[in-house]
Amino acid sequence: MLRRDFITRLGAAAAALPLAARAQETRKLYRVGFLGDSPAVFADAIEAFRRELRDLGWSEGRNIAIEYRWAEGRLERMHELAEELVRLKVDIIVVPSSIYTEVAKRATSTIPIIFMSHAGPIESGHVDSLSRPGGNITGLSVMLPETSVKTMELLKEAVPALSLVAVIWDPATPSHGPGLKAVKAAGPALGLRIQSVPVHSATEYDSGFTTIVGE
Structure with a gap:
């Protein structure tokens, strides 16, 4: 919207x-x-x-x-x-x-x-x-936990071989934690391993992506 x-x-x-x-x-x-x-x-x-x-x-x-x-x-x-x-x-x-x-x-x-x-x-x-x-x-x-899980379902449907999904989130944002928790809970049923990548500011995105690539 x-x-x-x-x-x-x-x-x-x-x-x-x-x-x-x-x-x-x-x-x-x-x-x-x-x-x-x-x-x-x-x-x-x-x-x-x-x-x-x-x-x-x-x-x-x-x-x-x-x-x-x-x-x-x-x-x-x-x-x-x-x-x-x-x-x-x-x-x-x-x-x-x-x-x-x-x-x-x-x-x-x-x-x-x-x-x-x-x-x-x-x-x-x-x-x-x-x-x-x-x-x-x-x-x-905007119901982030529900929409995040739905996103994982659509990703798995689009890429059946998908096994690892990285989630970049900000621990200081109250709604991000519940969203990550919902995704982690849904992961096993979808055959997905969820990689948590916390960032605290925009300056940490580069190091976050480096972590993802190195996984």
Whole structure:
């Protein structure tokens, strides 16, 4: 699904949370915290998000303000910015993925958090279920464990002689662990051996591929 579609739905989801219940109250300027990597990465998403909010009756400067915070990929900075949004007492926090969801969750258990896309919200413990998320977190799931297993099945079907599959993953991303676990569990039944290749940053990809080639 295109990111624009994600944000369009996100605007509707945001309106369904406490903000919507107070949509007729125009005396207070409600605050939306947006915690992301950089404005360059989310330029189209931000524009779609703003447009959908306008369509729902939320106008920046009139009844809503969006507090953007950009971590530039630095994990320690993510925590600082999430805590800053909590101190600002924003009414809702929007995050792009599972790693930002985890950061926001650690910062607050009361402010509603909406993730734009999450690979494994149940497996990472961020929601109780897709139909009843519980707590203060909700959003859109791409169901990484299930889709990863399906990918392995399709690979085996396409290449019957396949016996070894390398999986590059980031231990710092909450949804990657459950995805890897699901693939490893499915491997034996498919006649596949799964090679785990953890990387912690983009600079480790070269060494990761070297490890794969040397296996």
